[in-house]
Amino acid sequence: MRGCYKGLPWLVGATVLLPAAAHAQSAAPATLSDAAVPAPGVQEQTPPSPPASQSGPVASDAIGDIIVTAQRRRENLQQVPITVTAVSASTLAAASITNTSDLVNVIPGLTVPKSAGYALPHLRGIGVTAIGPGIENSVATYIDGVYHGVSASNALALNNIAQVEVEKGPQGTLFGRNATGGLIQVTTKDPEPGFSGSINGGYANYNTFTGDAYLSGGTDTLAGDIAVQVTHQGDGWGHNIVTGDDINRVDLDLSVRSKWVFKPAVGTKITYIADYAKGQFSTSALRNYGTDRNAFYPKGFAGLGTFDVDLDSQPLRRLREAGTSLSIDQELGFGNLVSTTAYRNSRYSYNIDFDLGPSPYSTNIANQSDTQFTQELQLLSKSGSKISWAAGLYYYHASDAYDPQDVLFSGPAVNPLRPVTRVNNQTDQRTNSLAGYAQATAPITTDTKLTVGIRYTWERRDLDGVQTGYLNGVVPISLANVHTNMETKTPTWRVALSHEFSSNVNGYISYNRGLKSGGYNVSAPASQPYLPEKLDAYEIGLKTQLLGRRLTLNSSVFYYDYSNIQVSRFVNGSPQVYNGGKARVYGIDLDVTARVTDRFTITGGLEAMHSEFTSFPNADFFYSCPTPYPTVCSLSAKGNALPQAPNISGSINFDYRVDVADGEMRFNVNELVNGGFYFAPNNEDKQSAYGLTNASIAFTKGAYTIRFWGKNLLDKIYPLSVNQSPTSVAASYAAPRTFGITGGLKF
Numbered sequence: 001m002r003g004c005y006k007g008l009p010w011l012v013g014a015t016v017l018l019p020a021a022a023h024a025q026s027a028a029p030a031t032l033s034d035a036a037v038p039a040p041g042v043q044e045q046t047p048p049s050p051p052a053s054q055s056g057p058v059a060s061d062a063i064g065d066i067i068v069t070a071q072r073r074r075e076n077l078q079q080v081p082i083t084v085t086a087v088s089a090s091t092l093a094a095a096s097i098t099n100t101s102d103l104v105n106v107i108p109g110l111t112v113p114k115s116a117g118y119a120l121p122h123l124r125g126i127g128v129t130a131i132g133p134g135i136e137n138s139v140a141t142y143i144d145g146v147y148h149g150v151s152a153s154n155a156l157a158l159n160n161i162a163q164v165e166v167e168k169g170p171q172g173t174l175f176g177r178n179a180t181g182g183l184i185q186v187t188t189k190d191p192e193p194g195f196s197g198s199i200n201g202g203y204a205n206y207n208t209f210t211g212d213a214y215l216s217g218g219t220d221t222l223a224g225d226i227a228v229q230v231t232h233q234g235d236g237w238g239h240n241i242v243t244g245d246d247i248n249r250v251d252l253d254l255s256v257r258s259k260w261v262f263k264p265a266v267g268t269k270i271t272y273i274a275d276y277a278k279g280q281f282s283t284s285a286l287r288n289y290g291t292d293r294n295a296f297y298p299k300g301f302a303g304l305g306t307f308d309v310d311l312d313s314q315p316l317r318r319l320r321e322a323g324t325s326l327s328i329d330q331e332l333g334f335g336n337l338v339s340t341t342a343y344r345n346s347r348y349s350y351n352i353d354f355d356l357g358p359s360p361y362s363t364n365i366a367n368q369s370d371t372q373f374t375q376e377l378q379l380l381s382k383s384g385s386k387i388s389w390a391a392g393l394y395y396y397h398a399s400d401a402y403d404p405q406d407v408l409f410s411g412p413a414v415n416p417l418r419p420v421t422r423v424n425n426q427t428d429q430r431t432n433s434l435a436g437y438a439q440a441t442a443p444i445t446t447d448t449k450l451t452v453g454i455r456y457t458w459e460r461r462d463l464d465g466v467q468t469g470y471l472n473g474v475v476p477i478s479l480a481n482v483h484t485n486m487e488t489k490t491p492t493w494r495v496a497l498s499h500e501f502s503s504n505v506n507g508y509i510s511y512n513r514g515l516k517s518g519g520y521n522v523s524a525p526a527s528q529p530y531l532p533e534k535l536d537a538y539e540i541g542l543k544t545q546l547l548g549r550r551l552t553l554n555s556s557v558f559y560y561d562y563s564n565i566q567v568s569r570f571v572n573g574s575p576q577v578y579n580g581g582k583a584r585v586y587g588i589d590l591d592v593t594a595r596v597t598d599r600f601t602i603t604g605g606l607e608a609m610h611s612e613f614t615s616f617p618n619a620d621f622f623y624s625c626p627t628p629y630p631t632v633c634s635l636s637a638k639g640n641a642l643p644q645a646p647n648i649s650g651s652i653n654f655d656y657r658v659d660v661a662d663g664e665m666r667f668n669v670n671e672l673v674n675g676g677f678y679f680a681p682n683n684e685d686k687q688s689a690y691g692l693t694n695a696s697i698a699f700t701k702g703a704y705t706i707r708f709w710g711k712n713l714l715d716k717i718y719p720l721s722v723n724q725s726p727t728s729v730a731a732s733y734a735a736p737r738t739f740g741i742t743g744g745l746k747f
Contacts, residue, residue: 061598063552069185071441073381078504078545082496083539085164085168095694096668109607111127113644114720115720115721120151122645123139124585124609126585132522132574135519139182142184144187144259149178149396160214160227161187165185173453173494176492176514177396180535190225191260192218199213204739206234207233210742224261225258230253231250236307247308249283254279255278256275257273257275259273277320282316286730295728309356311357313360315353316350327340335381337378341374344372347367351363352366360408365408369399374397376392377393379391387441389438391436395434397432399428404426421470422470424467425467427463432459439453447501450496455491457517462484467479480524504549505545507541508540509540512537513534514537515533516532523575532564540557541557558588567681583616585611586609589605589606592605600657607650609645609647617636618634619682640678654669665699669693685722685729687722705746709741710737711735717736
C-alpha cells in the first residue's frame with residue numbers, strides 16, 4: 001500500500017482492459033499510447049489503419065492497437081509471442097483499482113497473499129509466501145525500468161501511472177532477475193511541455209481520506225513533474241480487544257515522486273527520477289485462524305470477530321523508502337544504447353505477536369534494512385529492422401539485513417530444559433549478481449519468425465550472521481556466528497516460433513527457462529541455504545481480432561515443469577525458506593474484449609489450471625501428524641496442489657457510457673470468481689470458492705469528474721494469507737465492503 005504506484009500484476013492471456021477515454025493530456029508512455037486505445041463508450045477518433053494484406057473492413061469503433069515492450073521494444077501486443085496484459089491508468093480508475101489486492105478482481109489466476117505487510121503476488125500458482133530480508137518475489141516488479149527486490153515495498157499505490165504491463169511465465173532472457181512466475185512492468189507518466197496537472201480528493205467509509213496531485217510542465221528540451229499521494233484511515237476494520245485500539249487501519253500512506261526529462265540534442269534523452277514514501281499501518285494484521293486452539297491457548301479463541309485481534313502488543317508496521325534513477329537513451333545510428341542506473345533504500349519495522357493471544361508469551365520484533373544498486377546497459381536494434389535484437393549487461397547489488405530482530409519467549413510453549421527467553425539476531429545478506437543477455441528475432445519465411453535468446457547469470461551471496469540467545473533473559477549464549485558465501489552460475493533461455501496466419505490471427509509456440517536464485521535465511525543464519533529454483537515453461541498461444549476488430553479473443557495453453565521449489569515455513573516465530581521438490585502445472589487462459597457498441601465494452605477472462613507436486617518428500621505437516629496438533633512432522637506432499645493456485649478463476653467487466661446534461665456518465669461493474677486454493681503444500685488449510693462484486697458510477701463534465709464507487713459490495717470475508725507453524729496458525733484478512741466518493745479536476 002505504499003509508494004507512488006501500488007504493485008501491479010497480471011491478466012490472463014492478453015486481455016486488455018480498455019481505458020475510459022483517450023487521454024491526450026497525458027504524456028504517451030514508452031509502452032502504451034492511450035490515444036491508440038479506443039475508449040469504451042466514446043466515439044473512436046480514428047480507427048487503426050489496416051495493413052495492406054488485411055482482408056475485410058475495419059469497424060469505425062474498432063479496438064485500436066496496444067503497444068507493449070515485453071521484448072524491450074515497442075510492438076503491437078497482438079503480434080508479441082508472449083502472454084501479455086496491458087492496463088491503462090484510466091482503466092484502473094474506472095474499475096476502482098487503487099492497490100495490489102484490487103487487481104485480483106480483473107486478473108484470473110492472480111492471488112496476492114499478504115503477511116505482516118509484505119505483498120507476495122502469485123501467477124499461475126508460481127510465487128513465494130515467505131517474508132523477510134533478502135527474500136525476493138517470484139513475480140518480479142519493475143518500475144520505469146528499475147527492478148524492485150524488496151517485497152515489503154512492492155504493494156504500490158496507483159498514482160501518476162501511465163500503464164501497467166504484465167507478462168506471464170518465466171522471463172529468463174530480457175528480464176531475468178528471479179522472474180520464474182512472471183513480470184510486472186509499471187510505467188509512470190512522462191512530464192509534458194507547457195503546464196498541466198490534476199487534483200483528486202476522496203472520502204470513504206471507515207473515515208478514510210485520500211488525496212493526490214500531479215503537476216507537469218516545462219519545454220521540449222527540459223520538462224519535469226511531481227506526483228503526491230496521501231491516505232489516512234481514521235477507523236480500523238476491527239479492534240484489538242486487549243488494548244482497545246483500532247486495528248486493520250492505515251494511519252498514513254504518503255508518497256512523492258518526481259520525474260525530469262532532458263533532451264539536449266536530437267537522439268538523446270536523459271531521464272532522472274526520485275521518489276520517497278512513508279507509511280504507518282496495521283492492515284493485514286495477523287490473528288489466530290478461526291477459533292481453534294494453539295500451543296499457548298488450549299481453549300481457543302471463541303467470540304473473536306473476524307477483523308479483531310486479541311493481542312498484548314499492537315501490530316503496527318512502519319515503512320520508509322526512497323530511490324533515485326538516471327536513464328540515458330542515446331541513438332547510435334545502427335541502434336540505441338540505453339544506460340539505467342538506480343539506487344534504493346528502505347527501512348521496515350514490524351512486530352508479530354506470534355502466540356496470537358493476550359499474554360506476553362512470544363513476540364517477534366523486527367527492523368529490516370534494505371539497500372539496492374542496479375546498473376543495466378542495453379544495446380537495441382533500430383525500430384523496423386528486419387532482424388530485431390537486444391543485448392545487454394545487468395548488475396545487481398543488494399544488502400538485506402535484520403538490524404536487529406528480537407524474538408521474545410515465555411509461557412507454556414517454552415522448553416523448561418533450555419529456557420531461552422530472548423533471541424537477538426543481527427544478520428546481513430549481501431548479493432552481487434552479474435548477467436549478460438542477448439535475444440534476436442528473425443524471419444524464416446514471409447509470415448514466420450524465430451526468436452532465440454539466452455542469458456548467463458553469475459551470482460554470489462555473502463552472509464554475516466550473529467544470533468545470540470539469552471537464558472532467562474540474562475545469560476547470553478551464542479546460537480550462530482556465521483560468515484559464509486555461495487556462488488551460482490546459471491544459463492537461462494527462450495525459444496519461440498510465431499506465425500501470422502492473417503493480419504488479424506497470430507499464433508506462437510515457445511519454450512522458456514526461468515530462474516529464481518537461492519540464498520540464506522537471514523532469520524536463521526545457522527540454517528542451510530536454500531538452492532535456486534528453476535521453471536521450464538512450454539506455451540502455445542493464439543491471438544485473434546474478429547468482426548472488424550471489435551472482438552479480441554486471445555488464448556494460450558501452458559505446461560510448466562517446476563523444480564527445486566522454494567517454499568516457506570515458520571520456525572520459532574521466524575519465517576524461513578526451504579526447497580520443496582518438483583511440480584507440474586498446466587492449464588489454459590482465455591480472454592475476450594468485445595466492443596458491443598461504441599459506448600459499451602465487455603472484457604472477460606477465464607483461467608483453468610491444474611497444479612501438482614510430483615515429488616516433495618519432506619513437506620511440513622501439522623494436522624496429519626501422528627501426534628495431535630500443535631506439532632509438526634515431515635511427510636510427503638506428492639500429489640498435492642501448489643499453494644495459491646486456484647483450479648479455476650475468472651472475471652468479467654462491463655463498462656458503459658452515456659451523455660447526460662452536457663457531460664458524460666460512466667457505469668462500471670466488475671465480478672470476480674475464484675474456485676479456491678490451498679495455503680500450503682500440505683493442503684491442510686483451504687480457501688473455499690468465492691466471488692467479489694465491485695462497481696462505480698462516474699460523471700464527467702469538462703475538466704471535472706465525480707465518482708461513486710464500492711468494492712466487495714456483497715461483503716465477502718476471506719483471508720489474504722494463512723500461515724501454519726508448530727505452535728499456531730495465523731491469518732490475515734482482506735478488506736470488508738468499502739465505498740466512497742472521489743472528485744477530481746484536470747487542467
